[in-house]
Amino acid sequence: MLTIITQPNTTDPLSISDCMIWKLGVPAALTTLTPGSAAVMEFTFAASPASVPSGTAFKLYGIPMTVNNTTDFTSTSFKVVAGNAADTITNFVSMLQANYLLASVATISANYTTRKVTVAWQACGEQLKFGSEDNDVSLLTPGVISSSAITNGVNPVYRDDFRVVLRLYRNDIDGGNSGYVTAYEAYTPELTCAGDGTVEFDAMPTVVKLLATPMPILDGSPPEAATYNSQFQYYSLNFG
Numbered sequence: 001m002l003t004i005i006t007q008p009n010t011t012d013p014l015s016i017s018d019c020m021i022w023k024l025g026v027p028a029a030l031t032t033l034t035p036g037s038a039a040v041m042e043f044t045f046a047a048s049p050a051s052v053p054s055g056t057a058f059k060l061y062g063i064p065m066t067v068n069n070t071t072d073f074t075s076t077s078f079k080v081v082a083g084n085a086a087d088t089i090t091n092f093v094s095m096l097q098a099n100y101l102l103a104s105v106a107t108i109s110a111n112y113t114t115r116k117v118t119v120a121w122q123a124c125g126e127q128l129k130f131g132s133e134d135n136d137v138s139l140l141t142p143g144v145i146s147s148s149a150i151t152n153g154v155n156p157v158y159r160d161d162f163r164v165v166l167r168l169y170r171n172d173i174d175g176g177n178s179g180y181v182t183a184y185e186a187y188t189p190e191l192t193c194a195g196d197g198t199v200e201f202d203a204m205p206t207v208v209k210l211l212a213t214p215m216p217i218l219d220g221s222p223p224e225a226a227t228y229n230s231q232f233q234y235y236s237l238n239f240g
Helices: 085-098 204-210 225-231
Strands: 003-006 021-026 032-034 038-045 057-060 063-067 106-111 116-124 145-151 164-170 185-187 197-202 235-239
Touching: 021 164, 021 235, 038 085, 085 106, 085 116, 164 197, 164 204
Parallel strands: none
Antiparallel strands: 003 021, 021 197, 038 116, 038 145, 057 063, 106 116, 164 185, 164 235
16 A cells, blocks of 8 residues: 655745655555565674684685785774784674775674674675675684574565556645546555555646736625635545
8 A cells, every 4th residue: 555755835835946746655565575685794703802823714706805914904904902802803894894895895893782884785685605605604603603694685676567556636725626637547655675665746737837817806895616616726646
């Protein structure tokens, strides 16, 4: 079922310089056959990391990396501080953030309470280099990294023919000019990785063409209702 996220102000009149936007929410159940997801790597560090010699090799995202206990970090190495999880995590995260191949495609974060480092891909869907041959931290497990989870993303499968149909309706007070002022128009929603999405419709470009300010009546008699209808109009949106 579609939902209204935002709609035009219904309390005060809108000027023609304003937008007259409806934003509709579209649930994934209507748009998506298979919800997508982004790839993610999670590493939980030992509470008291063990001592690991320099040169210990591991691989992430197909990038060869090593332990280097002579410097805190480089773009492909980090220092393990034996017995100090916080410093070891900081060095590991700094290494990942310094590596352009990772930092340019993923968001890297650390939770020091749970000792977990998360590398979350920004793009939706399946990624290359997520097999076990491209991601191997076995020489760091369990002494430094107590557990790890490498989960590839899933490509979403959307319904090709799904559209949201909109039609603008004019609701005049006297009813004389009420009726649809646009034909049915089909809109393709902007969808997220998970499949839910939104549609925006700005009615003002259509409405401004229907507004008019007639010449004043020079004999002093009050303007007729039609004059008010030309200056002040009421609209609603049919959608489905």
